Structure formats: structure tokens, C-alpha cells
Amino acid sequence: MSESALRKSAGPPSLAKQSRWLERAAEALVKTVSLVSVASVILILIFVGKEALPILTSAEVHKELTPGALFAPYADAGYMWQPVSEVPKYNIIPLFIGTLKVTIVALLVAVPLSVAAAVYVCEFAPKNLRDYIKPAIELLAGIPSVVVGFFALIVLATWVQRIFGTDHRLNALVAGFGLAFAVCPVIFTVAEDALRAVPNSYRTAAVALGSTPSQTLLRVILPAAMPGIAAAVVLGFGRAIGETMIVVLASGNAALLDPNLGHSTRTVTATIAQELGEVVVGSAHYHVLFALGALLFLSTLVVNVVGERIVFGMRRRLGGAQ
Amino acid sequence: VTPAATTQPRLGRRPNLADRTLIVLTAAATAIILAMLVIVLGDVIIGGWGTLTWEFISAAPRDGMTKGGIFPAIFGTVALTLLMTIVAVPAGVATAVYLAEYAPPGSRVARLVNVCIANLAGVPSIVFGLFGLGFFIATVGRGIDVAAFDGQPTYGKPSLIWAALTLAILTLPVVVVSTEEALLAVPRELRDGSLALGATKFQTVTRVVLPQAVGGILTGGILAVSRGAGEVAPIMFTGAAYFLPYLPTHLNDQFMNLGYHVYVLATQSPDVDRTKPLLYGTVLVLLLLTFLLNIVAIVIRIRFRRRLLA
Numbered sequence: 001m002s003e004s005a006l007r008k009s010a011g012p013p014s015l016a017k018q019s020r021w022l023e024r025a026a027e028a029l030v031k032t033v034s035l036v037s038v039a040s041v042i043l044i045l046i047f048v049g050k051e052a053l054p055i056l057t058s059a060e061v062h063k064e065l066t067p068g069a070l071f072a073p074y075a076d077a078g079y080m081w082q083p084v085s086e087v088p089k090y091n092i093i094p095l096f097i098g099t100l101k102v103t104i105v106a107l108l109v110a111v112p113l114s115v116a117a118a119v120y121v122c123e124f125a126p127k128n129l130r131d132y133i134k135p136a137i138e139l140l141a142g143i144p145s146v147v148v149g150f151f152a153l154i155v156l157a158t159w160v161q162r163i164f165g166t167d168h169r170l171n172a173l174v175a176g177f178g179l180a181f182a183v184c185p186v187i188f189t190v191a192e193d194a195l196r197a198v199p200n201s202y203r204t205a206a207v208a209l210g211s212t213p214s215q216t217l218l219r220v221i222l223p224a225a226m227p228g229i230a231a232a233v234v235l236g237f238g239r240a241i242g243e244t245m246i247v248v249l250a251s252g253n254a255a256l257l258d259p260n261l262g263h264s265t266r267t268v269t270a271t272i273a274q275e276l277g278e279v280v281v282g283s284a285h286y287h288v289l290f291a292l293g294a295l296l297f298l299s300t301l302v303v304n305v306v307g308e309r310i311v312f313g314m315r316r317r318l319g320g321a322q
Numbered sequence: 323v324t325p326a327a328t329t330q331p332r333l334g335r336r337p338n339l340a341d342r343t344l345i346v347l348t349a350a351a352t353a354i355i356l357a358m359l360v361i362v363l364g365d366v367i368i369g370g371w372g373t374l375t376w377e378f379i380s381a382a383p384r385d386g387m388t389k390g391g392i393f394p395a396i397f398g399t400v401a402l403t404l405l406m407t408i409v410a411v412p413a414g415v416a417t418a419v420y421l422a423e424y425a426p427p428g429s430r431v432a433r434l435v436n437v438c439i440a441n442l443a444g445v446p447s448i449v450f451g452l453f454g455l456g457f458f459i460a461t462v463g464r465g466i467d468v469a470a471f472d473g474q475p476t477y478g479k480p481s482l483i484w485a486a487l488t489l490a491i492l493t494l495p496v497v498v499v500s501t502e503e504a505l506l507a508v509p510r511e512l513r514d515g516s517l518a519l520g521a522t523k524f525q526t527v528t529r530v531v532l533p534q535a536v537g538g539i540l541t542g543g544i545l546a547v548s549r550g551a552g553e554v555a556p557i558m559f560t561g562a563a564y565f566l567p568y569l570p571t572h573l574n575d576q577f578m579n580l581g582y583h584v585y586v587l588a589t590q591s592p593d594v595d596r597t598k599p600l601l602y603g604t605v606l607v608l609l610l611l612t613f614l615l616n617i618v619a620i621v622i623r624i625r626f627r628r629r630l631l632a
Contacts, residue, residue: 019522026524027424031431033416037438037498040491047456048449116351124345125352133352135620140359142545142616143609144552145447146581150588150605151362154369154598181358188355214340235444242446244555245581249588269448269555276452276559281460293452297445304444 048297051290064284065090070291081255081266083275083285090288094257098172098265102247103240105176105261106183111233113180114187118232121188122195123217134192141185149249152178157250166262170252173261178246187236190311194228195221197318224318231310238303242296244269268292363609370606373599379607387565387587388596392604397569398482398577399611402557403550405486405573406493410550411543413490414497421498422505423527443495447555454488454560476574483573485561492556493546500545504538504626505531537626541619548615552608554581564590580608 054061055070070092073079082089117137121130157174160166164173198221206216222229252264253274272289279286381391417435425432464478471477477484508531516526532539554562563576564586570577584604591597 019524023522023524026527030416030420030424033413034420034431034435036413037417037435037442037494040494041438041441043457044445044449044453047461048452051452051456113351113354116348117355120345120348120352124348133356135624136356136359138620139613139616140355142548142552142612143359143362144554144581144612146552146554146584147366147605147609148362150584150601151365153588155361155365181362184355184358212338212341214338214344217344238444242444242448244446244448245585249585269446272448272452273555273558276455290452290456293449297449300444300446300449301441304441308440 044297048290048294051287052294054287055284055291058287061284061287064088065288070288079257081271083288088285090284092268092288092292094255095266095268095271095292097257097259098251098255099241099267099269101172101259101261101265102175102179102251102267103237105173106179106240107233107236109177109180110183110187110236114184114232114236115191115229117184118188118191118195118229119217119222122192123213123221137185137188140181141189143181145182145243145245146249148178148181149246151181152246152250164262167260168252168254168262168264170250170264171262172251172265175247175251175265175267176261178250179240179243182243182246183236183240186239187232190232190235190307191225191229194225194232194311194314197228197315198224199318225314227310227314227317231307231314234303234307234310238300238307241267241303242269242300244273248273268296272296363613366602366605366609369602370604373603374606378603382567383565383600387591388593388600392578392580392583392600392607394566394569395578395580395583395604396607398562399551399580399608401482401570402486402489402561402577402579403547405482406489406550407543407547409487409490410493410497410546411539414494414542414546415501415539417494417498418501418505419527419532422502423523423531439495439498442491443499445492447492447553450488450492450556451559453491454484454556458484458487459560479574480559480561480563480576481574482561482570482577485557485577488556488560489550489553492553493550496546496549497539497542500542500623501535501539504535504541507538507627508534537622537629541623541626544615544619544622548612548619551615552581552612554579554585557582558585580604580611584608 055065056067065088069090072091073093074089074091077089079091079093080089081091081094117133121133125133152174153170156177157169160171160174160177161169166173202220202224203216206220211220247267248270251267251270253266253270254264255266255271256263258265272292275285276289279289378391379396380393382394383392384390417439421432421435459478459480462477463481463484466477467473467475512530512534513526516530517523521529557579561576562579562582564578564582566576566578584601587597587601587604588594594601
């Protein structure tokens with residue numbers, strides 16, 4: 001194959017002017033197109049930010065809502081998100097608490113499972129089994145989130161209510177368990193990469209010194225891979241706070257400020273998804289929803305940069321140690 | 323339980339109790355994650371199988387979406403992902419070619435592009451929805467209306483084209499990552515050989531490197547389609563419709579979509595028990611579509627890696 005490809009590619013040896021022009025045009029083209037990704041990130045920042053900015057600057061919006069009202073409790077109603085009532089209330093603290101609740105549940109389930117699975121696949125699983133497990137977990141990542149949300153709504157909710165006797169059928173627990181389906185593959189993939197990045201010399205050295213498998217794992221491999229595993233958790237967190245369709249379908253969507261995991265809850269993403277369709281363009285409510293989107297965008301940006309940094313730092317350190 | 327042969331050296335020799343406990347626990351965690359996949363698949367297949375008739379996939383919804391089929395949603399999903407692919411795949415492949423073939427080592431542009439691709443992959447899908455609304459519809463679309471249609475809302479409204487472009491940006495990293503991986507796996511010697519024979523850089527890239535990487539490009543394209551077909555949040559405000567009596571024929575038409583149809587049936591229906599069979603059927607069709615695509619992509623990639631290693 002490679003020989004025939006080479007023969008075909010040899011072509012005429014002449015480098016006419018026309019072909020030199022083609023060379024330059026091709027390079028310029030791919031370079032320009034590659035900037036689409038850069039432009040996209042900048043445009044997202046500008047156009048989500050632009051619609052969020054009136055919260056800070058517009059006198060029109062300030063008649064209904066000041067930036068402080070997003071965070072401070074209302075005198076009469078406390079922390080209340082009620083944007084479509086007679087007197088709209090825009091306190092976003094309940095939404096943050098909602099996102100935090102489902103995210104914590106999801107991570108409590110997903111982190112131990114995914115890290116343990118990564119350890120199994122990387123250190124213990126027979127090679128032929130491993131070749132099936134990894135694609136299977138990729139398939140799990142490939143399930144559309146609306147399908148997971150549907151499953152959580154119809155099936156998980158019933159199981160959770162039967163097991164935990166929750167007050168509301170749809171609640172933070174159901175949404176969190178549903179989220180775990182989406183977060184597990186993320187954490188697994190990054191954690192597995194981290195374990196794989198630990199040089200084999202570490203393992204052989206530990207074994208040569210007489211360590212048992214569990215000693216090698218717990219005292220040598222896991223500590224070496226720890227930054228990568230931390231990064232996996234960070235990236236899983238980023239995935240969890242940004243996920244929309246699972247929580248829209250499974251969380252019950254009541255914006256209650258309430259630590260009870262068995263009660264309905266409403267996340268930042270679900271609020272945008274459910275309210276943006278019906279909102280008047282340019283209203284205070286509209287701008288608040290974009291502000292929520294902008295906060296979400298910025299937090300995932302920070303989370304991702306931190307995650308990538310950790311992975312990069314670990315790679316370099318382990319690479320240097322090899 | 324003996325620690326079986328992996329490609330790495332075994333972790334010690336004789337497993338004691340602690341070792342065995344560790345192996346059993348980690349294996350159990352793996353089994354639980356795999357069970358998630360099996361349970362979702364099993365439930366949807368069992369629940370949806372009875373609904374999956376020819377009428378269901380070829381007819382339009384009837385009686386307030388409690389009867390009939392989902393053909394318009396299938397059609398809309400296919401049209402949407404096709405348009406998306408036409409944009410995302412060439413753009414993604416060109417980006418990967420620049421990163422892997424043209425960018426000089428340590429290039430600042432390449433580093434910037436890499437950072438943006440990584441960040442783009444981490445942006446929540448709902449934010450893409452906000453972006454599509456704020457940029458494509460309210461800015462580009464409205465601009466077109468003002469310039470060409472006397473301000474009549476023609477493109478400044480939710481449309482197939484805006485949803486497809488929003489999704490194209492969302493799936494761009496999928497194409498780039500997969501293509502770049504394939505390009506980097508092409509052995510250096512092939513490029514050197516080609517250049518030594520007098521081929522130009524462009525000839526080398528198009529006739530030697532890209533044909534070798536075709537599997538990776540295909541994988542990336544298929545994964546992007548699968549991802550795009552399943553996304554709901556980015557298209558909710560940029561073009562998807564609850565119900566349409568006609569199929570989309572123009573770029574500025576709205577469209578029905580499988581994922582959105584599931585969301586609508588699951589949340590807006592006054593009578594969930596009556597729509598439940600339809601709901602399960604729709605979920606099954608969506609899952610089959612995305613799953614088959616994913617499996618095809620994984621198989622292509624495994625075969626391709628094997629060939630490159632051989």
C-alpha cells in the first residue's frame with residue numbers, strides 16, 4: 001500500500017511557478033481554516049457576554065433588577081428564583097445550589113467507580129478483556145444525554161424512590177445518578193491515560209524490591225498518577241456542571257433552596273433550557289439567562305484549563321523521570 | 323485469581339488477600355460501569371421494540387403526537403447532521419492537517435488552535451445554544467434580513483442552517499482530534515520518501531499522508547455525526563420545532579428532531595402513559611442511529627490502528 005502510494009505521489013519533478021503558487025495557497029488555506037476554532041471561542045465569549053452585559057450596564061434592566069439582587073436574598077422572599085411571577089425574583093443562589101447538589105451526587109458515584117475501573121483496566125485486566133472494556137465505555141459515552149435523561153426519568157426515578165423513599169419522584173439523587181452515566185466515561189478515560197503514563201520502570205522497580213501487587217499499586221503507581229486522577233475529577237466536574245438534558249428530565253426542576261437530596265431541584269443549565277424558549281428577547285429575564293450561560297462558560301473554561309494544566313505538568317514530570 | 327498477562331509487567335507474583343480484594347473490587351467497579359451501558363440499552367430495546375414498525379418510522383405524528391410515526395423527526399435529524407457534516411468535516415480535517423503537517427514545531431498559532439480546540443470540546447452544549455441564538459440568529463441572520471429582505475424575518479429566526487452551523491462548531495473538536503491522531507500515526511519515513519522523490523509538500527500531504535489517514539478521518543466524521551444526531555440543547559433555540567406539518571425544504575425552515583422529540587414528549591405531554599410507547603420507540607430509533615454509527619467508528623479505528631502497526 002505504502003509503495004503504491006509513494007509511486008503515485010512522485011509526480012513530475014518540475015516545480016513550475018503554478019505549483020509553487022498552489023503550495024502557498026494550500027498552506028494559507030489550512031492555516032486560515034484552523035483559525036475557525038479560535039474565532040469560535042472568541043465569538044462565543046463575545047456574543048454570550050454581549051447579551052449578559054446589560055445586567056451590569058443597562059438602566060432599563062436595572063429598573064427590574066440590580067446585579068446585587070442576583071446574589072443577595074430578597075427582603076420578603078429570601079433566596080428566590082421566580083422570574084415569571086407578578087414581581088419577578090431573580091436570585092440565582094438556588095440554581096447554583098441545585099447544580100452543586102446534582103454534581104456532588106454524580107461525582108460521589110462516578111469518581112470511585114471510574115478510578116477503580118481505570119485501575120482494573122490498566123493494571124489487572126487480561127489484554128483481550130481490556131480490548132472490549134475500553135470500546136464499551138466509549139459506547140457509554142456515546143449515548144445521547146437526552147436518552148440517559150429519559151432513562152433516569154422513567155426507570156431510575158422509580159428505583160430511587162423505592163430504595164430511598166424520597167419525597168419527590170424527580171430529585172437531586174435521580175439527576176445525580178443519571179449524570180454519573182455521562183461523567184463516568186470522562187473520568188475513566190482521563191484516569192486511565194494517567195495510569196498508563198506511569199513509566200513501566202516504576203512497576204518493575206517496585207516488583208523487584210519485593211512489593212506485592214497491592215503495595216505497588218497503592219504506594220507507587222497511584223501516587224505517581226495522582227495529578228492525572230485529580231485532573232480526571234476536575235474534568236468530570238466540568239462535564240457535570242455543564243450537562244443539560246439529563247438534569248432537565250430528571251431533576252424535577254423546582255428551584256428550592258434546600259439541602260435535601262430527595263427534593264426536586266433546578267440547575268443552572270436546566271433553567272436556561274426551560275426558560276429561554278419563552279422569554280421576551282431583551283427583557284431582564286433574557287439577559288439573566290445569558291448571564292447564567294456566561295458564568296457557566298467561564299467556569300467550564302477555568303475547569304478545563306486547570307485540568308489540562310495538571311495533565312500536562314504530570315506528563316512532563318513522569319517523562320523526565322523515565 | 324491470578325493477575326493475568328498484560329502488556330505491562332505483572333504487579334508482583336503471588337496475589338495475597340489484599341491483592342485479591344483489590345482486584346475483585348476494581349473488577350466490580352468496571353462491571354458496574356459496563357452494567358450502566360447494558361441496562362440503558364436493554365431497557366430501551368425492550369421498551370421500544372414493540373413500537374418499531376414500518377409505519378412508525380415512515381409516517382408523521384397524528385392526534386396531538388399520541389399516535390402515528392416519527393418520520394419528520396428522522397428526516398430532520400438526518401438533514402441537520404448532513405448539513406453539519408458538510409461544514410464540520412472539511413474544517414476539522416483542514417485544521418488537523420495544519421496542526422500535524424504544516425505548523426512549524428513550537429508554533430504559537432498551533433498552540434493557540436490546540437488550546438481553543440480543547441476548550442471548545444469542554445463548552446457545555448447549552449452554551450452553544452445561547453451562542454447560536456445570539457450570534458447566528460440575532461446577528462448574522464438579522465443582518466441578512468436587513469441587507470436582503472427589507473428586514474422581513476427570513477433568516478433572523480430559528481432555522482435548519484443555524485442549528486447545523488451551531489452543531490458544526492460543537493463537533494469540530496471531534497473531527498480534529500480523530501484526524502490529527504491518524505495523521506500523527508503516519509510514519510515519518512513515508513513523508514521523507516515522498517519528498518525525497520521530488521514531490522512537493524502539498525503532493526505529499528494529499529497523495530501520501532491523507533490516504534493513509536483516511537480511517538481516522540472517517541472515524542472522526544462518523545463520531546461527529548453520532549454526537550450531532552444526539553445533541554438537543556444546542557438546537558432547542560436555534561431551529562428545532564415541536565411539530566411541523568411539512569418537511570424542511572429550505573435552509574431557513576425549522577425542522578423536527580429525534581432528540582428534541584423525546585424531550586418534548588417526555589416533558590410537555592399531558593398524558594405520559596399514552597405517549598410512552600411512542601417515546602420508547604423514538605428513543606430506540608435515536609439510540610440505534612447513534613450506536614450503530616459509534617460501533618462502525620470504533621471498528622474502523624481498531625482495524626486502522628492494526629494496519630498502521632503491521
